[in-house]
Amino acid sequence: MSTVGTVLTVESVSRSFGGVYALRDVSLTVAEGETRAVIGPNGAGKSTLFNLISGHLTPERGAVRYGVDGDRRSLDHLAPHVRARLGIAIVFQGSRLFRGMTALENVMVGAHARTRHGFLSGALRLPRHRREEAAIRADALAALDRVGLAGWADRAADILPLGQQRALQLARALCARPRLLLLDEPASGLRATERETLARLIEDLRAEGLTMMLVEHDMAFVGRLADRISVLDLGRNIAEGTPEEIRGDEAVIAAYLGAEAAG
Numbered sequence: 001m002s003t004v005g006t007v008l009t010v011e012s013v014s015r016s017f018g019g020v021y022a023l024r025d026v027s028l029t030v031a032e033g034e035t036r037a038v039i040g041p042n043g044a045g046k047s048t049l050f051n052l053i054s055g056h057l058t059p060e061r062g063a064v065r066y067g068v069d070g071d072r073r074s075l076d077h078l079a080p081h082v083r084a085r086l087g088i089a090i091v092f093q094g095s096r097l098f099r100g101m102t103a104l105e106n107v108m109v110g111a112h113a114r115t116r117h118g119f120l121s122g123a124l125r126l127p128r129h130r131r132e133e134a135a136i137r138a139d140a141l142a143a144l145d146r147v148g149l150a151g152w153a154d155r156a157a158d159i160l161p162l163g164q165q166r167a168l169q170l171a172r173a174l175c176a177r178p179r180l181l182l183l184d185e186p187a188s189g190l191r192a193t194e195r196e197t198l199a200r201l202i203e204d205l206r207a208e209g210l211t212m213m214l215v216e217h218d219m220a221f222v223g224r225l226a227d228r229i230s231v232l233d234l235g236r237n238i239a240e241g242t243p244e245e246i247r248g249d250e251a252v253i254a255a256y257l258g259a260e261a262a263g
């Protein structure tokens with residue numbers, strides 16, 4: 001991995017809920033082209049970290065900075081849709097699809113994140129949007145093909161099996177042409193074959209140089225895909241390193257054993 005530049009810097013970020021810290025003084029830097037895994041026991045603060053990066057939550061202290069092509073800026077005070085337009089895409093935990101829409105329509109919503117006009121004006125089919133709509137449709141079909149769902153374009157999204165719903169969410173995120181892709185537990189609940197398909201897709205994206213962050217519990221999955229791993233425990237960043245380094249890290253082993261004993 002060549003460290004050409006930094007895509008994301010999280011600087012001493014803290015966030016609490018009802019007086020309890022979900023994240024406390026967490027810092028990390030993600031390099032361009034890197035796949036960074038974020039692991040940690042339940043309640044460690046992983047989803048909170050992703051929400052602070054995507055803009056669905058704001059930090060109480062600290063800052064999140066983001067930049068590609070030499071343009072670096074603080075993301076503070078930018079709404080999620082603005083961050084999406086800057087190239088930050090998130091695939092949330094579970095399945096979040098637009099019910100009552102086809103697979104293709106779900107992906108087209110992702111493409112609208114990067115256009116000026118938005119989905120509604122596009123849906124009204126004003127003349128100046130038609131050309132853009134055709135391009136978005138083509139992009140969405142390409143994204144579906146990319147994740148192996150080309151034959152499912154006109155099916156209702158909510159009747160797809162879980163593995164394909166997850167793939168559909170990924171296609172939607174890819175259609176927005178992200179520069180930083182956040183994947184929150186993308187493999188959870190998937191069967192072994194679906195998991196393998198997903199792992200290969202993430203490997204392809206990594207080989208193409210897409211910068212990704214990945215929250216995942218499955219260490220085999222993480223060890224295979226991540227360049228580096230950040231470990232959170234009780235809202236703190238307790239370790240960072242390569243998968244090999246993290247596997248042998250005593251603080252990490254203690255955190256997981258502690259979580260097992262408590263659970």
Ligand SMILES: Nc1ncnc2c1ncn2[C@@H]1O[C@H](COP(=O)(O)OP(=O)(O)OP(=O)(O)O)[C@@H](O)[C@H]1O
Binds near residue numbers: 017
């Ligand atoms: N919106 C919220 N309101 C109140 N508490 C919250 C909220 N979001 C997170 N928390 C709390 O913050 C802590 C960290 O939660 P978070 O979901 O970030 O952890 P996580 O590492 O993603 O956990 P999991 O692996 O279970 O998904 C938890 O104690 C959780 O209860």
